[in-house]
Structure formats: structure tokens, C-alpha cells
Amino acid sequence: MRYFIQYPAGTSALVTDAMTHFVEEFRAEYQDDSALLFHSTSSLERVASIPFAKNAFAVIGETRRGDLGTNVARLADSLRDVRFPALPGPRARGFRLMVHVDGELTSVAAGPKRELEHTVSSGTGLRLEAGGRGEEYWVIGRLDLDHLLFCARLPKPPRPAKARGALSYELSSMLVLASEPHPDDTFLDPFAGSGSFVDARLGRPAREIIYSDVDLAAHREHLSPEVRHDPRVRLLAEDAMTLPSLADGSVDVVVTDPPWGEHEELPVPYEEFARTACVSLARVLHPERGRYVLLCNRRGTAAFAEALEAAGLPVRASHDILVNGHPATVFTGTRSPRATPAGPTPRPLLLGLPTYRRALDRFTS
Structure with a gap:
């Protein structure tokens, strides 16, 4: 056919x-x-x-x-x-x-x-x-x-309505698949927001799926019932820059969409934000099987490419895409077992504040 x-x-x-x-x-x-x-x-x-x-x-x-x-x-x-x-x-x-x-x-x-x-x-x-x-x-x-x-x-299977500002189901699923899901994975989205990546990851077997966002209290009522009630999901209200509940090397895969910094006021320059975020991800990713998929705005590509490499997260591939007409870049890569993360000492930046979130109005599912 x-x-x-x-x-x-x-x-x-x-x-x-x-x-x-x-x-x-x-x-x-x-x-x-x-x-x-x-x-x-x-x-x-x-x-x-x-x-x-x-x-x-x-x-x-x-x-x-x-x-x-x-x-x-x-x-x-x-x-x-x-x-x-x-x-x-x-x-x-x-x-x-x-x-x-x-x-x-x-x-x-x-x-x-x-x-x-x-x-x-x-x-x-x-x-x-x-x-x-x-x-x-x-x-x-x-x-x-x-x-x-x-x-x-072909008629599509019914899907629950997305929260306003959430990434589309199609793009979320695509990026989760790019992380090469495995049934034994501990999965993390440290900038989880409306939970799009967590929702998409629930469609495949996993050992644990971690939703983390410092604004969890604001997002909780808008999360899907599956995210709120699936026993595999752990909900954390933590700053992505420190992730204090997660031990070093305890995460197998990260799929995330950090704030783009286009319409929000960042508490630090974008380059410092990218460096600090990547150091945090490198700390929690397993040094041998850790892998990641990161979506950023096109103007932030250079900052994140440099930050990922410096943190011991070598980029395997990058893809230029459009997110509802907005140029963006997807990075995929792995945790280098020999690299030592370099960069600033992670410190709380309260990256989940409503004024800092991803300018949700630019996305509609």
C-alpha cells in the first residue's frame, strides 16, 4: 500500500x-x-x-x-x-x-x-x-x-486538547522518538511546563518519567490526567539549574525545550543561562548511556552548541526546524563518559517564574 x-x-x-x-x-x-x-x-x-x-x-x-x-x-x-x-x-x-x-x-x-x-x-x-x-x-x-x-x-485517533502554549503533539512525539526511547529509561524534562514531552513519553514503556518545573503549582491543574496520575511519573517543583532531588548520573535521557529568551526577561545573559543549564543536565545524565534532545530558538543555537560541548554533552546531530513558523534548532547528543563538565557553579535562577516562561502565546498546539 x-x-x-x-x-x-x-x-x-x-x-x-x-x-x-x-x-x-x-x-x-x-x-x-x-x-x-x-x-x-x-x-x-x-x-x-x-x-x-x-x-x-x-x-x-x-x-x-x-x-x-x-x-x-x-x-x-x-x-x-x-x-x-x-x-x-x-x-x-x-x-x-x-x-x-x-x-x-x-x-x-x-x-x-x-x-x-x-x-x-x-x-x-x-x-x-x-x-x-x-x-x-x-x-x-x-x-x-x-x-x-x-x-x-485517515482519521486520527482522538487526543485530549493541549494546554494553551503547549508544543504540538506531533512535534513532541517526534523529539521524544529522537531520544531513542528504551523501556528501562529514567526520563527527564527539567523545563516541563505544560508537560508536552512527558505526555509524549508516556506513550512508550519507561522505568520512570520525571516532570520538573519550578512553576509546577501553576501548571498542575492544566496537566493531562495521565501525567498527574500515571505511577511512572514523578512531579518535581525544582529549578532546572540545580535539580536538587536528582542524584548525579541518575537520568538516562533528557528531552527539553528551555525558555527561548525572545519575549521573556532572563535573570542572566542568555549565554550564561545556556552554560548553567547544560552543566546541570550533564550532572544528572548517566555518564555512559545518558543522551539528550534539546530544542532552542535559532538565535540561541550558537550559545547552546558551545554550552553543550563545554559541559561534556557532545552534539551528535542538529536539525533546523520551524515551530509554528518560528525558526528553531534541535540538538541530539550523548553524555561523554570522559568529559568533565565545565562552566559556572550551578545556582538557583528561578527559571520557572511566569515572566520567564517560554512566551507561551507564540505556540498553539
């Missing part, structure tokens, strides 16, 4: 690494900055459940790209004898048709569009509900793909 997924911009390398964990006999056919066309023997339900996919589709047909109206008419003709797949979930009463070309929804001439709508109705037994809910069928074009795809959008 051929599938098409869309994912957070700039995470292509992370997606490629993660796909084999979710689908069987994965073979990529086309990939760009935010989309992947691939073959797999996995079921529709399995592909629909890929946690980092913003949208997932089953490919039903295609036509060589040219004039859009002509292409849509050709698709309608080629699909007349095609068997439409039974989509996961409750049976819908209707369908709607979307045309998404080069990253934008676009219109199609009325005649070809009616032909395609009639073909979909005949093939599915559903009636057109252009403005309503129901199954979705998409015509998809990408800049570097020489064919237009006709796809059925």
Missing part, C-alpha cells in the same frame, strides 16, 4: 529514522521538508496512529501533473473502476473533497470537480457534504513531485 503523511517542517531526517519503528517494510518513494510518500505493508489503522504525522493518507490514485482542471478530470476517469478502501473508524454518511497543491488549498474548475465528486460518491456510496463532516478525499500536489495524488485522509 502507498501512503502519504505530513509532519512538522524541517524534521525529515528525524521522520526517516523513526518510520521503521511504526510501519512494516517501509520504503520511501518521495520526501521533502514536511511530507513523505512511502510504501508499507502496514494497515490503515497503523499508519493513522503514527504520532508525529499531522495528517496521514492512503493513496488511491495518481496522474501526471499538468493543468489542474485537466488533472482532476483525468483522476475522475481513472478512479471509476478503483475499489475505495474502507477507512478506520465509524462509518460516515458523507464526504468532502479537498484540493491541496504546493502547500495551499486551491480551487478547481466546477466541471472537473463535479466529475471527481461524482466518482467518489459512486465508489464509496457516500453523499457529498462539502461543508460538513465525513470522510475526506484529497487531491495533493507537491512542488518536486511530478504527479498529483488522490488520497483518502
Whole structure:
């Protein structure tokens, strides 16, 4: 079966690494900055459940790209004898048709569009509900793909609403997967805030999952029930610069999104903040199996790259991504067993103060 997924911009390398964990006999056919066309023997339900996919589709047909109206008419003709797949979930009463070309929804001439709508109705037994809910069928074009795809959008499993300002479920899942989760992990997010990374980590086996944020009291009521009640989760109200409850080398993996320092007033210069944070992470990470994934704003890339290396946390890879249109960088790496963290003596900076948090308004899930 051929599938098409869309994912957070700039995470292509992370997606490629993660796909084999979710689908069987994965073979990529086309990939760009935010989309992947691939073959797999996995079921529709399995592909629909890929946690980092913003949208997932089953490919039903295609036509060589040219004039859009002509292409849509050709698709309608080629699909007349095609068997439409039974989509996961409750049976819908209707369908709607979307045309998404080069990253934008676009219109199609009325005649070809009616032909395609009639073909979909005949093939599915559903009636057109252009403005309503129901199954979705998409015509998809990408800049570097020489064919237009006709796809059925796979319904995503229901997810609880995110707190205002939280990182998206898709990006959180992607970065957690980049940490190479293991069932025996002790996991830590020292700047946990709304709990996005902790939520995502709960989807895989772990020995212990530590949420730490000095503003825990303010965030607690907005945390998901899973974060608040899962026995694997330990909630700490601690400064990320000192983490006094955590022994040296007691954490296997850190995935975190430190404050970006763009709209907040930091109590110290950004470079000092980065150095102090990295020394703290290096202290708690296990010297042999410790690993980390750190997300920072693009302007903070140089500061964190230098701070990570100085703290004995060599960078294995970095990825430039967009977080709701904001340039950002993801660092992945490991704790060096031979390096001794260098930098200022960690001291409390009260980094969880509401005036310091991540300017939550810049993110919407």
C-alpha cells in the first residue's frame, strides 16, 4: 500500500529514522521538508496512529501533473473502476473533497470537480457534504513531485486538547522518538511546563518519567490526567539549574525545550543561562548511556552548541526546524563518559517564574 503523511517542517531526517519503528517494510518513494510518500505493508489503522504525522493518507490514485482542471478530470476517469478502501473508524454518511497543491488549498474548475465528486460518491456510496463532516478525499500536489495524488485522509485517533502554549503533539512525539526511547529509561524534562514531552513519553514503556518545573503549582491543574496520575511519573517543583532531588548520573535521557529568551526577561545573559543549564543536565545524565534532545530558538543555537560541548554533552546531530513558523534548532547528543563538565557553579535562577516562561502565546498546539 502507498501512503502519504505530513509532519512538522524541517524534521525529515528525524521522520526517516523513526518510520521503521511504526510501519512494516517501509520504503520511501518521495520526501521533502514536511511530507513523505512511502510504501508499507502496514494497515490503515497503523499508519493513522503514527504520532508525529499531522495528517496521514492512503493513496488511491495518481496522474501526471499538468493543468489542474485537466488533472482532476483525468483522476475522475481513472478512479471509476478503483475499489475505495474502507477507512478506520465509524462509518460516515458523507464526504468532502479537498484540493491541496504546493502547500495551499486551491480551487478547481466546477466541471472537473463535479466529475471527481461524482466518482467518489459512486465508489464509496457516500453523499457529498462539502461543508460538513465525513470522510475526506484529497487531491495533493507537491512542488518536486511530478504527479498529483488522490488520497483518502485517515482519521486520527482522538487526543485530549493541549494546554494553551503547549508544543504540538506531533512535534513532541517526534523529539521524544529522537531520544531513542528504551523501556528501562529514567526520563527527564527539567523545563516541563505544560508537560508536552512527558505526555509524549508516556506513550512508550519507561522505568520512570520525571516532570520538573519550578512553576509546577501553576501548571498542575492544566496537566493531562495521565501525567498527574500515571505511577511512572514523578512531579518535581525544582529549578532546572540545580535539580536538587536528582542524584548525579541518575537520568538516562533528557528531552527539553528551555525558555527561548525572545519575549521573556532572563535573570542572566542568555549565554550564561545556556552554560548553567547544560552543566546541570550533564550532572544528572548517566555518564555512559545518558543522551539528550534539546530544542532552542535559532538565535540561541550558537550559545547552546558551545554550552553543550563545554559541559561534556557532545552534539551528535542538529536539525533546523520551524515551530509554528518560528525558526528553531534541535540538538541530539550523548553524555561523554570522559568529559568533565565545565562552566559556572550551578545556582538557583528561578527559571520557572511566569515572566520567564517560554512566551507561551507564540505556540498553539
